[in-house]
Amino acid sequence: MQNHFTKNIDRTPFSTVKYDLRKVLFGTEDIIPLWVADMDLPTAPEITEALIKRLEHPIYGYTLQDNSFWQSAIDWIDKRHQWKVHRKDFVFVAGIVPALGFLVEAFTQPKEKVGIFSPVYPPFRDNIVGNDRTLVEIPFINTDNRYFIDFDLFEEELKNGLKLLIFCHPHNPSGRVWSKEELEKILQLCDQYDCNIISDEIHADLMFYGHKHIPFASLSDVAEKRVVTCMAPSKTFNLAGLNCAYLIFKNKELQDKYVNRVKHMHLDFGGLMATESMKAAYNQGENWYQDLLKHIQGNIDYIVEQFDKTPIKAMKPDATYLVWLDCRALGTQNQIKEFFFKKAKVGVQDGLMFGIAGDGFMRLNTAYPKSVLEEAMKRILNQLE
Template sequence: MNHDYFNQKIDRSDTSTVKYDLRKVLFGTDDILPLWVADMDLPTAPEIVEALTERIQHPIYGYTLQDNSFWQSAIDWIDKRHQWKVHRKDFVFVPGIVPALGLLVESLTKPKEKVGIFSPVYPPFKDNIIGNDRTLVDIPLINKNNHYFINFDQFEKELINGLKLILFCHPQNPSGRVWNKEELEKILSLCDQYDCNIISDEIHADLMFFGNKHIPFASLSKIAEKRVVTCMAPSKTFNLAGLNCAYLLFKNNDLKEKYIQRVKHMHLDFGGLMATESMKSAYTKGESWYQALLVHLEENINYVTQALSDTPIKVMKPQATYLIWLDCNALGNSQEEIKNLFYKKMKVGVQDGTMFGDAGKGFMRLNTACSRSLLEEAIQRIKSNL
């Protein structure tokens, strides 16, 4: 797999794509480079395309089992990638991590109970807490020297005050922060002391850069196995977001049973044909493409970081994910001014930082998962309009 594969210009028009077809609605114009929502403007592994094509040629698309080969592909991938031993009994299929977050909140807490987040963070965290009639507890991260840290003093105060569950983004979205073992152990110790469980969204776990290593939260200890529910998927890694395939990992059977009781009658623990085939082929045949992808994304991240280093925009260089958190506070007195600059003048569709909470004021999120030429055009538009 060479650079040319990831630098193809692929027209996504007429494919009903969220990233492009919502430009007019979100940014007020179609004449904008969309670098916002977290999918890639990159072709997935040809081995996945071949597997899906072969299956589609069979003319019957009936109910599809997630059989032993499906689950074994995930077991082997997680073992190889993260050195974490998981078993078939630990898994539950979900059609996506976002709906799973809501169902987990509903399963593991009661109405009005307190559920926490560390902001700025992926918007559906907040939405699934409020939408399930739980009490949102926002614990803003501390931005120190353009690097985020957890405010453990405030976190412990909220635990003392009755926090029952936290939604944890690991690695962190939008900043790309990789949480280290000491931080994870401190979170876990406090949660166990005050009887609080953890939902760990690890959808970006495979996209680690610059020598960083992902530690599955639930792999830390027996206490972690008791407290942590893990959310994973091949979708970010292999650009399969439109195929609705993800899974949960429960090492605590009591938590698993609470979740199953909530979803079983809705058949939400049961996946479709395309999801099944895509994950099996990704995890068993996609290694070469995946390794080449990591090189491409790391180079793109380095390019953006260097290109914007002489501008008023401060880049929070990610340790993971293909997303870059841009501190744009120097560009305007209000978020509206910053958005207008990007959308109306620069014509670059980065994501509004306030969507990630009040702590995102003055920030915008940029997606680097595209061809270098598209990224260069976006950066040129940004720099020429500063």
Template sequence: MNYNFNKPIDRLSTDSVKYGLRKVLFGTEDIIPLWVADMDLPTAPEITAALVERMQHPIYGYTLQGDLFWESAINWIKKRHNWDIKKHEFTFTPGIVPAIGLLIQALSNQNERVAIFSPVYGPFKDNIIGTGRTLVDIPLINQNNFYNIDFDTLEKEMIKGLKLLVFCNPQNPSGRVWNKVELQKLLQLCEQYDVNIISDEIHADLVLFEATHTPLASLSEIGEKRVVTCMAPSKTFNLAGLNCAYLIFKNKELQKRYLAKVKHLHLDFGGIVATTSQIAAYNKGENWYQEVKKYFESNINYIIEELSDSPITVMKTNATYLLWLDCSKISRNNKILKDFFYKKAKVGVQDGEMFGAAGQGFMRMNIACARSILEESVKRIKIALD
């Protein structure tokens, strides 16, 4: 089946966060929004058809996530990542961000030290500070336009006493796909210093350019003991508004501690839309998924080529539809960069400092949109540069 990703779609009447917050975030609605991580592309028609069919039934009551729901995830993960999961190792969650906040509370105590590698997805930091934990920010090392983990600093922080690590695999905002050697070293240090890991792997399916994602917990018995894995069909199939995600616990004790935080809140089961959309996505969305990845690769290559002679450097990426733009040759001051992109170019990329101090001089661009939108964005950026 051919999918038309080149046709722009009007989202103005849909209460879209991406478009509805333009005035608030950028100071104007006259801007192309390329910020928040959802796609301006139509999801798989097989998912839409399944939702329409289910909504024709006139009763929308409480809904189980039964065998079909979990088997869809089991089969998808096995096919995609060669990882075997059992039904009882899953726990439903309406979203990974709230789940991370609850996991931090379940797996650490007030004022205990929780680490991140920055720049990284902003809600990691917000959840750590918001739950009364002590943030330990370990900057990644930028070597030749490519991030690496600073294991020496990590171990020094572990020696001081670290309780938990919130990890992004693949990395957001850079699209870095961690290799097995790096992940094994990370696990060994966490075992040596008694540190558990929350691994956000929501972008796991969106590995590109023949890269391979390795679920951190799948690597060894240490991984199974130490890691809670966060996954969802939402980024893969553009279902972010349907509140469907899940956690994978190979360690029963960690799962028990988490459920003690959420059972009484009824946050361990979902609704009709979440259930229907995941089953359809994982069971019928393969062709769409393969095509949309090719489209992302094409868009990424387009941006890299178009900006190759500019002062903006695109960081090497192997995953996600998000590009990490090094704009430090324009300015290292993000206020100046925001003025440049928002007021002069009228392109709403995301402020790099939202990903921590290590994001100074950077901006994040979402390329999951029709090519014509990217062409207009590049045109505006080049005119502003000139």
């Protein structure tokens, strides 16, 4: 493994969400921010070189996503996930979160029921409620510090009129990878009760401990009919600020519904930097990517081991660079936040942001140089003594 990820790089001069919001979120700037899900690690040098080369041309006009752009995604998905997708299946989006909102609008009517399994990534909830749909939260079953789907409750909600499921695959915040059997059960129930599925697979490339990602829509003809897939290079290659993502539709009827919703706003094509970064990432970033996986898995092992003999229980993730912390032994959510933010001075993310099922939990990002995590754990462990 090359030494890409040992240097602590200062991001404060460049208006970064993670650092500039410390005072707002945690009450102080004297805090190690381990919250928002981007990496404090440099992207692949091949991506930087490609962007510099393009910027040397002094005209930065409207940019199309040409065949080479889409072929890079087709090849990456085939190699990484053994799923055959085609140019006609894709629609560009500037980010999965805004696309979720338009998908909800395209596939449901106001007041209709849209479901999520909870706890889950906060913008799922925001895009349902903000679009005047009825939010249905289906809590996971927590067994031995691992989440499982309550299929009985899920079926009850489907019987009660659930029209759309927004599904996190792999799961954020717990890092849970869903098995083929679980996916098939979700699909069987959704097809039985006429419910479509938006599958957010943005963390699909970040698999650890031998786990394998199964693209939901790849399961069967029924899955192709029911599932819209959301993917991006942004989590894998730390490109979130470049606004590059895409949707995959195997069902042209669903694709047309979405495109008809966004096309007049010109939201189905993207910018110059997004285009160049994705091509470089998928075509040239393999070696860096493999080094990243080793680095992140080492960091996860370290964090889980450090919490092992404390009152805080770390839910070891199968995927993602996020660790979900069960902190209920520390007291109420306000007491937990005071412990991390005011005592330990470590800015993990408030579990209640992920829904009521996140009460008593916090989310920690491991995508840092190990030295940063070591300092954060030193602060936490000192306060637990």
